[in-house]
Amino acid sequence: MKVSSNKNVILLIIVASLGYFVDIYDLVLFSVIRVQSLKSIGVPEDQLLSVGVKLINAQMIGMLVGGIIWGIMGDKLGRLKVLFGSILMYSLANIVNGFVTDVNSYAIIRFIAGVGLAGELGAGITLVAESMTKEKRGYGTMLVAAIGLLGAVLAGWVGERFQWQTAYFIGGAMGIVLLLLRLGVMESGMYINITDSNVSRGNFFMLFNKWSRFKKYINCTLIALPVWFVVGVLITFAPEFGKAMGATDPLSAGKGILYTYIGISLGDLLTGFLSQIFKTRKKIVVVFLFATLISILIFLFSKGISATTYHWICVLLGVSTGFWVIFVTIAAEQFGTNLRSTVTTTVPNFIRGSVVLVTLSFEWLKTPFGIINAALIVGFTTLLIAFFAVYNLEETYGKDLDYIEN
Numbered sequence: 345m346k347v348s349s350n351k352n353v354i355l356l357i358i359v360a361s362l363g364y365f366v367d368i369y370d371l372v373l374f375s376v377i378r379v380q381s382l383k384s385i386g387v388p389e390d391q392l393l394s395v396g397v398k399l400i401n402a403q404m405i406g407m408l409v410g411g412i413i414w415g416i417m418g419d420k421l422g423r424l425k426v427l428f429g430s431i432l433m434y435s436l437a438n439i440v441n442g443f444v445t446d447v448n449s450y451a452i453i454r455f456i457a458g459v460g461l462a463g464e465l466g467a468g469i470t471l472v473a474e475s476m477t478k479e480k481r482g483y484g485t486m487l488v489a490a491i492g493l494l495g496a497v498l499a500g501w502v503g504e505r506f507q508w509q510t511a512y513f514i515g516g517a518m519g520i521v522l523l524l525l526r527l528g529v530m531e532s533g534m535y536i537n538i539t540d541s542n543v544s545r546g547n548f549f550m551l552f553n554k555w556s557r558f559k560k561y562i563n564c565t566l567i568a569l570p571v572w573f574v575v576g577v578l579i580t581f582a583p584e585f586g587k588a589m590g591a592t593d594p595l596s597a598g599k600g601i602l603y604t605y606i607g608i609s610l611g612d613l614l615t616g617f618l619s620q621i622f623k624t625r626k627k628i629v630v631v632f633l634f635a636t637l638i639s640i641l642i643f644l645f646s647k648g649i650s651a652t653t654y655h656w657i658c659v660l661l662g663v664s665t666g667f668w669v670i671f672v673t674i675a676a677e678q679f680g681t682n683l684r685s686t687v688t689t690t691v692p693n694f695i696r697g698s699v700v701l702v703t704l705s706f707e708w709l710k711t712p713f714g715i716i717n718a719a720l721i722v723g724f725t726t727l728l729i730a731f732f733a734v735y736n737l738e739e740t741y742g743k744d745l746d747y748i749e750n
Contacts, residue, residue, distance in 0.1 A: 362492075368492055376502075405700060411691075419682060432523060434457050437456045437457035466693075472485055500603075572695060603656075608662040625741050637724075674740055
């Protein structure tokens with residue numbers, strides 16, 4: 345690479361990292377301020393859990409829809425347009441979110457914010473993966489994820505210290521400021537090379553018209569299912585788990601998010617680094633899935649724990665599920681340039697959207713089996729699915745990405 349190219353890559357990594365930082369801040373903020381915001385708009389105490397599930401599902405369904413829209417646009421119109429368009433959309437939505445006064449409007453705005461949140465990560469990872477050498481791109485995606493995930497730490501800190509409306513305003517303002525950094529970021533050279541050809545770009549249905557490609561796509565998606573079980577169930581509903589486990593202190597979802605994402609950020613640095621050192625993505629994911637199993641068991645069988653112990657368990661849960669960076673990198677490396685943005689954007693959002701099924705399953709099982717056993721059943725199921733998905737994928741470390749899907 346020339347020096348100028350290196351400078352462009354560094355700027356791209358900075359912008360993609362900060363974009364993901366704001367993305368994650370906004371994504372997890374509701375989990376942090378759920379109780380405070382719902383009480384403020386008049387939701388009764390006994391409905392906080394059910395209404396919370398409804399609003400999380402609205403946001404995640406928005407991300408499912410947005411993942412498809414932004415992913416296709418990234419392959420048809422370019423990665424940069426999606427990167428900055430999605431940042432603008434979720435920033436404005438979160439500013440508006442600070443003005444909601446009822447559950448229905450809250451749900452609508454969370455859906456719109458979810459659509460916006462769906463585009464940033466896929467576009468950023470695709471740009472970084474296509475702009476770096478095949479030997480070094482793992483370090484680039486590692487930095488994007490590790491820095492970006494710290495946005496959840498800020499969300500936890502802000503949510504504990506500010507009114508919920510202010511927390512939303514801060515997220516929106518950060519996104520608007522970030523747009524000022526867009527100058528100097530260049531489009532992917534691989535993408536530019538196919539724009540003048542007759543190659544079909546962003547054809548979502550190509551993922552379904554060939555069994556081998558469809559199978560690969562589904563397996564890429566399911567790898568990270570346990571991550572969103574941990575965040576969407578164990579941490580989001582920590583106050584309810586704390587009561588069931590006889591915790592000596594109230595367990596805060598906000599602080600849980602903060603400590604879990606500190607762990608996830610550390611885990612992403614560790615898994616990204618290890619995948620580069622050992623030259624394998626798959627084996628590292630398998631090791632950390634086993635670590636996730638152990639962490640879930642420790643959490644659910646911790647009786648009478650204090651808030652401090654809970655925070656350390658959250659860090660452990662975070663580190664063990666910190667293979668998000670490898671998960672997204674694997675998705676980017678599995679497909680050709682004409683479908684890469686579609687895949688890399690839809691895959692993380694489909695798995696985020698799986699929170700809808702995970703939380704509904706948890707809710708359905710909670711009544712007959714109790715909150716702890718319901719979590720064990722759902723958690724084990726997500727892990728089994730993830731192990732099977734990793735087994736069925738090819739190793740992609742060092743793979744040349746300059747090709748197209750036919």
